[in-house]
Amino acid sequence: MVQMVKAVLLDRLWARMNERGDFPLLSQSLRTTVAAMTNDDYDFSALVKVVLSDFALTQKVLRLANSAMYMAFGGNITTVTRALMVLGMDAVGHLVVGLKIVDHFHHSAPRRIDAKLELNRTMLSGCVARKLTEHGDLRAGEEAVVCTLMRQVGKLLVVFYLEPEWDQIRRELEEGSSDDEACLDVLGVTFEELGLEAATRWRLPDTIRAGMRKFDPADKEPRDVQWLRAITNYSTEVARVLTTPGLSDEMRETHIAELAQHYGRALSTDADVLVQMSLALAREEAEDGVMREIVELRANADAIAREALDPEARIAAGVEDLRALPADSALSTALTLATETVLAGLGFARSVVFVRQGANMFEAQHGFGPHMGQVLPKLSFSAAFQPDVFHLAIANKVGIFIENARDAKILARLPSWYRSSFDDTRAFVLLPVGTPGVEPVALMYGDWLMSQEPRRISQKEMSALNDLAQQLARFFTHAPQTV
Known part of the structure; x- marks a missing residue:
């Protein structure tokens, strides 16, 4: 009672x-x-x-x-x-x-x-x-x-x-x-x-x-x-x-x-x-x-931002973290580290990694950003060539930066599945993941929103991002291509 x-x-x-x-x-x-x-x-x-x-x-x-x-x-x-x-x-x-x-x-x-x-x-x-x-x-x-x-x-x-x-x-x-x-x-x-x-x-x-x-x-x-x-x-x-x-x-x-x-x-x-x-x-x-x-429980939230490394150095730190991981580490750990490095390194609003599933599809496996849990299952595309920027990045095996995603010429090269999920994008980057002479096994994505201040990715930053993608590629040779 x-x-x-x-x-x-x-x-x-x-x-x-x-x-x-x-x-x-x-x-x-x-x-x-x-x-x-x-x-x-x-x-x-x-x-x-x-x-x-x-x-x-x-x-x-x-x-x-x-x-x-x-x-x-x-x-x-x-x-x-x-x-x-x-x-x-x-x-x-x-x-x-x-x-x-x-x-x-x-x-x-x-x-x-x-x-x-x-x-x-x-x-x-x-x-x-x-x-x-x-x-x-x-x-x-x-x-x-x-x-x-x-x-x-x-x-x-x-x-x-x-x-x-x-x-x-x-x-x-x-x-x-x-x-x-x-x-x-x-x-x-x-x-x-x-x-x-x-x-x-x-x-x-x-x-x-x-x-x-x-x-x-x-x-x-x-x-x-x-x-x-x-x-x-x-x-x-x-x-x-x-x-x-x-x-x-x-x-x-x-x-x-x-x-x-x-x-x-x-x-x-x-x-x-x-x-x-x-x-x-x-x-x-x-x-x-x-x-x-008490671990600065009420510390100013932008303190880290003031003390942060420059974007190139932050990405380079992520490359070193990946390099330090044993090659037989769980693929999910490497994907999480790489995806967050892309997000944090350049202050992106969202970051996603698409992983190749067999010979026919690329499916989003990891992502960070607002409402990503709802959006992630909708992000996939066929590996068969289409005249859009995603397949252009895969075919050329090199990173691509789109500075103005609202430009009419770019809009014509954005697939419908992408526009329906990310209609608030100002600029984005695509980074194919793979080894020379082999079809990419993954594609990394990061973006800035229309609500954010416009900025560009420098040549050195893009080089650092490509290094990150190359370092990530080695984890696919020791793990299944599903996560």
């Missing part, structure tokens, strides 16, 4: 959250991310698409991959695909989940000091978790950060979406009740139960749901679960101490020392080291310190 009452209450709460409109979008986004993480480890395309669908998120992932924290693992990383190859599917996937959760609440923040304080506490706890794990396994570290954020999601949901109930809870907290006591009294569930329900509805992995629970050293859980819980709970408690008003420096240090003694063994870290790390965070300038240590 109690479970039934709780289920009814949770459904009612979720309905009220959904009325705001933005919560369902977060839920769907997280489910898509988690689903992409469970794909074949050698097929990065699903997770790459999740990241590339959000420009700001793309910049944050690349900024992280090139930060001092991870420089030793990759160096100059210019594509999300390369970030995945260097940092791993799980590490980037968990990073994306954490970014999406915090960004959602950041952009939904009401103009209430208490709401902003709770969000800042959550972000600070993520900072502590990352600081604790920055020198260890990347995947485990990002997983620990997500657990830490999720432990406080229950409270954030109440603060942001259930304001009258939060006001009641806050009054009880001011009278001395604990978080769980106050939430249970007002809502009939605890903040932890709300967070776990969110994790379940977002289909987060079992490890996340286990790691976000309360830490108890007496629990007989696996060591990795206990470690996650220790990170999660220690980080949450430290953030609470650091943001509690009215505490003297001495009182703050005493509280943190007690926490370090309690969690030090589970974290395999000396208590004094934990104390010094935590106090160092307190000494930093509040906003700058927090923002820097």
Whole structure:
């Protein structure tokens, strides 16, 4: 009976959250991310698409991959695909989940000091978790950060979406009740139960749901679960101490020392080291310190654009990434890397790779850009010669740049299947993929839209693109021509 009452209450709460409109979008986004993480480890395309669908998120992932924290693992990383190859599917996937959760609440923040304080506490706890794990396994570290954020999601949901109930809870907290006591009294569930329900509805992995629970050293859980819980709970408690008003420096240090003694063994870290790390965070300038240590969650999205390499160098970096892949790597990995390099290198709106199927057809296999999931199945054409620019590129085995796709003479050379799908193109490039003396096995495409500023592709940039296409060709000799 109690479970039934709780289920009814949770459904009612979720309905009220959904009325705001933005919560369902977060839920769907997280489910898509988690689903992409469970794909074949050698097929990065699903997770790459999740990241590339959000420009700001793309910049944050690349900024992280090139930060001092991870420089030793990759160096100059210019594509999300390369970030995945260097940092791993799980590490980037968990990073994306954490970014999406915090960004959602950041952009939904009401103009209430208490709401902003709770969000800042959550972000600070993520900072502590990352600081604790920055020198260890990347995947485990990002997983620990997500657990830490999720432990406080229950409270954030109440603060942001259930304001009258939060006001009641806050009054009880001011009278001395604990978080769980106050939430249970007002809502009939605890903040932890709300967070776990969110994790379940977002289909987060079992490890996340286990790691976000309360830490108890007496629990007989696996060591990795206990470690996650220790990170999660220690980080949450430290953030609470650091943001509690009215505490003297001495009182703050005493509280943190007690926490370090309690969690030090589970974290395999000396208590004094934990104390010094935590106090160092307190000494930093509040906003700058927090923002820097939580992977610049609110960093300016165009920071990467300002620091980016020139197009020729970005494409050359992609060529080097392809060259570094073993020739027997999965074809899908090479296609994803090459397609994203074309997109990122020249700031195209869309990029597609057509792969030859047998002797008769070229079919789109990978693509990035808006609505690409809907368009991709419609993109195919016969290998038999037609008087259009696609077959001209294939026949000449050299890249072609069309500067004005709206010109009447060019329009006459664009096939109907292309015009019906890409009627907003300003300019595009075609790059045949193959070896000398052999019919091309693929054709790469990238475009700028009418909504973008007009520009041209220089001779050096075209040369770099042709190098990319040639480097991609070697992966077809070790793999089937279907993906």
